[in-house]
Amino acid sequence: MSCGPWQDTGCQAQIKANEGIFPTSNEKAGTMTTAEPTIEQETRSEDELDVPWQVVVHNDPVNLMSYVTMVFQRVFGYPREKAERHMLEVHQKGRSILWSGMRERAELYVQQLHGYLLLATLEKTC
Amino acid sequence: MEIRRRNDHIEISELDPFLAELLRQIPASANPDGVQAAEQRLFSPPSNGKQTELCAEWRIYVEPELRRLFQTATETVAADLQQLNGNEKSFANRTLRIPAKHADEWLSALNQARLVIAAKNNFTENELNDHFRSPIGSRRDLSLFQVNFYGFLQESILRELES
Numbered sequence: 181m182s183c184g185p186w187q188d189t190g191c192q193a194q195i196k197a198n199e200g201i202f203p204t205s206n207e208k209a210g211t212m213t214t215a216e217p218t219i220e221q222e223t224r225s226e227d228e229l230d231v232p233w234q235v236v237v238h239n240d241p242v243n244l245m246s247y248v249t250m251v252f253q254r255v256f257g258y259p260r261e262k263a264e265r266h267m268l269e270v271h272q273k274g275r276s277i278l279w280s281g282m283r284e285r286a287e288l289y290v291q292q293l294h295g296y297l298l299l300a301t302l303e304k305t306c
Numbered sequence: 307m308e309i310r311r312r313n314d315h316i317e318i319s320e321l322d323p324f325l326a327e328l329l330r331q332i333p334a335s336a337n338p339d340g341v342q343a344a345e346q347r348l349f350s351p352p353s354n355g356k357q358t359e360l361c362a363e364w365r366i367y368v369e370p371e372l373r374r375l376f377q378t379a380t381e382t383v384a385a386d387l388q389q390l391n392g393n394e395k396s397f398a399n400r401t402l403r404i405p406a407k408h409a410d411e412w413l414s415a416l417n418q419a420r421l422v423i424a425a426k427n428n429f430t431e432n433e434l435n436d437h438f439r440s441p442i443g444s445r446r447d448l449s450l451f452q453v454n455f456y457g458f459l460q461e462s463i464l465r466e467l468e469s
Contacts, residue, residue: 241431242424244457246464247417287360290352293370295375297417301353302360 231305233286235279238299239270251296252278255289280305309462316409316466318459319401326390326400328455333384335452336376336418344425348376348418379414386412416456416463423449430437 191194210270237248252263269276279289279302286302293300308319321329338344349372352364389402404412424434427449434453442448 224308240422241434242453244460247413247460250464255430273412287352291371294350294352294368294372297348297414297421299350301351303354304356304358 200274229252232280234277234291234303234305235286235289235293236303237266237270237278238301239274239291240299243298245271247296248298251293251298255296268305308461309466311406311466311469312403314406315403316406316463317401317403319399320389321400323400325455326402328452329402330387330390331452332387332415332419332456333380333464335423336380336415337355338418338422340420341426343428344422347421347425348372365376369411376414376418379411380418382408383409383415404463406467409467412463413460416460420453420456420460429453 217266231254248267248270249260249263252258252266253260256268266276266278279286283302289303290300307321308317310317310319318329320449338348349369351361352368353360355361378408386404386408390400402431423429427446433450442451
């Protein structure tokens with residue numbers, strides 16, 4: 181799955197050297213100058229910034245509690261107690277944040293959870 | 307009906323014809339085709355609607371993978387269920403042996419079937435949690451029994467995997 185350039189962080193000031201190590205046409209006049217480097221300000225929209233993303237699992241009346249616990253253990257490697265705590269939070273509060281961090285990994289987790297037929301979404305923290 | 311682990315198999319024995327028929331129904335029951343609610347439940351969106359680009363990419367790249375994954379599981383279960391299609395007398399109790407390595411496919415197929423049946427019948431949470439419902443008297447009752455029976459099998463398989 182290709183989901184765009186989310187690995188990069190924030191705004192970047194990129195210095196373009198303009199192949200500047202080579203002499204310019206002023207050489208003919210006896211002086212040798214190099215072109216000034218161009219500074220390009222690359223801006224990115226808020227969507228592209230790698231702010232933390234949350235993996236949220238929502239309540240579902242069909243999925244069994246024991247099954248959901250097993251899925252949390254398998255997907256996130258959580259110990260049984262932690263997996264059960266999250267499962268109960270889903271059951272009682274309707275949702276639980278299972279993980280937060282980089283978008284690509286969060287997407288992978290959501291994909292895995294969907295593979296187990298859980299209702300899971302990806303949400304931006306801010 | 308009895309479920310136990312025997313070496314590298316999970317054995318479901320003393321299956322009466324009715325329960326054997328419900329087992330045979332798993333692959334067909336897991337098919338969401340033609341029912342939008344069931345399709346939407348199996349292939350739910352990855353975001354709460356704000357991330358339209360993500361949802362669009364998801365449909366292109368992830369959904370086909372999920373379809374393959376679910377289909378592989380139901381095909382594996384269908385192949386295991388061939389054991390129930392022998393020439394034994396139709397009223398005789400049967401035994402089904404599920405290879406332990408197929409346990410994940412069974413868990414998936416049972417879950418698919420439960421979700422699809424629940425979506426098709428629009429079962430409420432109260433109905434799904436009513437495990438002391440009166441005897442089967444309608445098609446809807448039968449579907450609810452099916453959901454509960456498959457849930458019981460899921461629980462049993464999970465227990466056998468943990469033990």
